[in-house]
Amino acid sequence: MYVLDTSLTEDLKNYIVQISHGHALVGVASVDRFVGAPQGHHPCDFVPDARSVVVIALPIVSGLMNWPAYMAESELIKEVDSYVDDEGVKQTWSPRTNIRKHVERRCCYEVINNELQALSMYGAIFLEKAGYVSTYLPNTYGSTFSWPGNWDPDFPLPPGGFAPFSHRHAAVAAGLAQFGRSNLALTPQYGPRQRFVSIITQAPLEADPLIREPLCQDCGLCVKGCPTNALSDPYELEIAGLKMTLARLDIDACRGLYNADICSYCTRECVTACPVGNMQSPPKDNKR
Numbered sequence: 001m002y003v004l005d006t007s008l009t010e011d012l013k014n015y016i017v018q019i020s021h022g023h024a025l026v027g028v029a030s031v032d033r034f035v036g037a038p039q040g041h042h043p044c045d046f047v048p049d050a051r052s053v054v055v056i057a058l059p060i061v062s063g064l065m066n067w068p069a070y071m072a073e074s075e076l077i078k079e080v081d082s083y084v085d086d087e088g089v090k091q092t093w094s095p096r097t098n099i100r101k102h103v104e105r106r107c108c109y110e111v112i113n114n115e116l117q118a119l120s121m122y123g124a125i126f127l128e129k130a131g132y133v134s135t136y137l138p139n140t141y142g143s144t145f146s147w148p149g150n151w152d153p154d155f156p157l158p159p160g161g162f163a164p165f166s167h168r169h170a171a172v173a174a175g176l177a178q179f180g181r182s183n184l185a186l187t188p189q190y191g192p193r194q195r196f197v198s199i200i201t202q203a204p205l206e207a208d209p210l211i212r213e214p215l216c217q218d219c220g221l222c223v224k225g226c227p228t229n230a231l232s233d234p235y236e237l238e239i240a241g242l243k244m245t246l247a248r249l250d251i252d253a254c255r256g257l258y259n260a261d262i263c264s265y266c267t268r269e270c271v272t273a274c275p276v277g278n279m280q281s282p283p284k285d286n287k288r
Contacts (some may be wrong), residue, residue, distance in 0.1 A: 002051065004092075005204050006206045008130055009028060012123060015123070016054075020115070020119055023058060024057065026057075027171065027173075027175045027208045028039060028208050029206040029207055029240075030051065030052060031043050031044065031050050033173040034053070034169075039267065041244065046164075046165065048257075051203060052201050052202060053170050054201065054205065055167065055170045055171045055173075056116060056178055056197050057194045058135045059193060059194045065271070066272075071100070074096060079094055080094055081094070081095050092202075120137075123199045134199055134201035134202065134249060136199045137200070139197055141157060149281075160279075163221060170185070170196070170198045171196045172211075174208055175211055178211050178215045178216065179237060179240070179244045180192065180215065180216040180222065180246070181218065181222055182247070183270075186276045189275045191215075192271050192277075193271060194272050211242075212242070222247075222273060223247055228252075228253040228264055229250075229253070230250045232250070233246060234246065249259065254266075
């Protein structure tokens with residue numbers, strides 16, 4: 001049995017929040033909350049004798065949720081245009097949609113992913129300087145050249161899109177979030193509109209309490225709004241004794257429309273329509 005280091009826990013949280021200019025959410029889970037994790041994906045599979053998982057979140061600003069309507073009346077960029085390909089065949093495409101998707105992928109994912117990676121790196125260094133072996137893991141298949149599939153089609157994502165470690169499950173275990181029907185992790189502050197990253201460490205940090213009050217309002221907007229009907233029958237998921245109801249997700253249908261063609265895009269109703277979280281007036285207690 002080990003003694004929890006409450007002082008180190010508080011120092012780490014303050015440090016991460018400070019270097020994020022006060023915007024990060026930080027939560028801590030003890031490794032016993034990961035009982036039942038798939039073999040090879042438990043925190044101890046990455047750091048032997050791991051005791052804690054630190055989860056960090058940064059929000060996606062609410063103004064970006066309107067990205068499908070950007071430039072709707074543009075006088076400069078056409079909604080539909082045509083060009084002649086290398087074989088002399090006339091093709092049509094949507095310049096406006098391409099730019100909208102560029103904004104969404106860059107600002108809702110890439111920029112936030114980069115910031116989270118930096119925060120997790122500094123947090124891991126902080127813990128190692130305190131004497132505890134630690135590691136941090138990448139944002140799941142972020143748009144970087146580190147995953148060959150982003151530049152070489154011969155390297156597709158693993159079947160089912162499985163990642164080395166689930167930051168969403170860790171966020172629930174760390175008391176930052178709960179799963180909604182959408183299969184997205186919802187925080188009280190931002191609903192599904194944030195990204196997560198994790199640090200796994202041998203440090204005996206003090207775990208945060210789980211969120212017990214249900215966050216998902218069961219409004220059905222995410223299920224009804226999905227353009228591929230990827231969300232279906234409800235089922236129950238349990239993490240560290242916390243039971244949540246999710247809709248079964250057809251991951252291939254979900255990712256197919258999003259990735260198949262940049263000109264036919266998913267508007268992410270599961271994110272934009274969710275009523276949980278209010279970016280304009282988040283709770284004062286941001287888990288630090």
